[in-house]
Amino acid sequence: MARHIQFDRLGGPEVLQVREVATGAPGAGEVLIRVDAIGLNRADAMFREGSYFLQPSFPSSLGYEAAGTVEAVGEGVVGLDAGTPVAVVPAFSLNEYGTYGDHVIVPASAVVPRPAHVDPVTAAAVWMAYITAYGALIDEGGLLPGDHVLLTAASGGVGLAAVQTARRIGAVPVATVRGAAKRQALLDAGAAHVIDTETEDLVARVQEITDGRGVRLAFDPVAGPGVDTLAQAISPGGKLLVYGALDPRPTPLPNAAFYPDLSTSMFTMFRVTADPERLRRAVAFIDAGLSDGSLAPVVDRTFGLDDIADAHRYLESNAQTGKIVITVGHDADAA
Structure with a gap:
C-alpha cells in the first residue's frame, strides 16, 4: 500500500485527503518511484478547484513533479533501473498520472536521471x-x-x-x-x-x-x-x-x-515535454546549469505530506518567493 493525496470534489485545499491505496506494478512503459520530495505548482491548485484547462475525473490525484528513486520498471523501459535516483518532469495528463504520494507510477518518458549532486528537494523544484x-x-x-x-x-x-x-x-x-x-x-x-x-x-x-x-x-x-x-x-x-x-x-x-x-x-x-528531441535539449541545458551553479532553484518553504492542505493554502497566498516543496517521510518502510 502507498499513501496518496486524492480528492473527490472540486474545492479549496480542504478537499485534499491522504489515503492508503494499492500502487500495483508498473505496466509497459511505466516506472514505479519511491518519492522523497514533490514540487507544487499553480497548475495543481487550478486543477483541484476546476479552473485548469483539464477537468479532474474522481477520485483524482494530482502533481506534475517529484524526485526519488526507481523501485521497479515495466516492460520496454530501458536506461532506468531499480535504485536509480530520478526526477519526474511534467509530461503527462493529470487524469492519468500524479506525483502526490510516497510511491507513484509514472510514464518512463517523464522520468529523467537525477545527478548525484542534486538532492531530492532541489530536484523536485526544478523541472516545471x-x-x-x-x-x-x-x-x-x-x-x-x-x-x-x-x-x-x-x-x-x-x-x-x-x-x-x-x-x-x-x-x-x-x-x-x-x-x-x-x-x-x-x-x-x-x-x-x-x-x-x-x-x-x-x-x-x-x-x-x-x-x-x-x-x-x-x-x-x-x-x-x-x-x-x-x-x-x-x-x-x-x-x-x-x-x-x-x-x-x-x-x-x-x-x-x-x-x-x-x-x-x-x-x-x-510543447517541449511532448517532443522527445526538444525535451532532450531542455534537460541537457538544465543539467548543465545545475552542475555549474548558474541554475539554482529557490525553495521558499517545505511541508510534510500530511500538511498538503496547508501547503496549498500557502501556495494560493502568493506570499512565497520561489518554490514550495513537499518532503515525504518513509518511517513505515524502515520499520
Whole structure:
C-alpha cells in the first residue's frame, strides 16, 4: 500500500485527503518511484478547484513533479533501473498520472536521471519552472546574449527560473513585482533591474533601461488587459509570450487598432515535454546549469505530506518567493 493525496470534489485545499491505496506494478512503459520530495505548482491548485484547462475525473490525484528513486520498471523501459535516483518532469495528463504520494507510477518518458549532486528537494523544484523558462526564452523565444527580456510577476518559481536562464546565456532580465517586499530577492536571484509596478511607470522604466529600444521579449503569466501595456515596452519585431492567466479577464490582441510590430502567442511547456528531441535539449541545458551553479532553484518553504492542505493554502497566498516543496517521510518502510 502507498499513501496518496486524492480528492473527490472540486474545492479549496480542504478537499485534499491522504489515503492508503494499492500502487500495483508498473505496466509497459511505466516506472514505479519511491518519492522523497514533490514540487507544487499553480497548475495543481487550478486543477483541484476546476479552473485548469483539464477537468479532474474522481477520485483524482494530482502533481506534475517529484524526485526519488526507481523501485521497479515495466516492460520496454530501458536506461532506468531499480535504485536509480530520478526526477519526474511534467509530461503527462493529470487524469492519468500524479506525483502526490510516497510511491507513484509514472510514464518512463517523464522520468529523467537525477545527478548525484542534486538532492531530492532541489530536484523536485526544478523541472516545471526551468523547462518553462528554457522553452519560452530560448527554444521558442530565440533570446540572444545582450537582449533585454521583461519578466512579469517574476517572484514565483518560473519567474526566478527565467531570471537565471536569461543570465546564463548573457541576456538582461528585467523583472517586475507589485510592491517592494520581493525586490531584493529578485536582485539576489540575478535580475539586472526590478520594476515595482505599484510605484513606477512600466513603459517609461523599460525605455530608460533599454535606451529607448524596448525589450526583445516579454514573458508574462498574468494576461488580461495588461498585455496592452506590455506591448508598448517591446521593441519593433519583438515577441510577447503569455504562459498563464492570473488575470481572469479577457486578453485582447495588444494595441490591435495600431498593429504593433510584434508577435504575440500563448506558450505552454507541454510543447517541449511532448517532443522527445526538444525535451532532450531542455534537460541537457538544465543539467548543465545545475552542475555549474548558474541554475539554482529557490525553495521558499517545505511541508510534510500530511500538511498538503496547508501547503496549498500557502501556495494560493502568493506570499512565497520561489518554490514550495513537499518532503515525504518513509518511517513505515524502515520499520
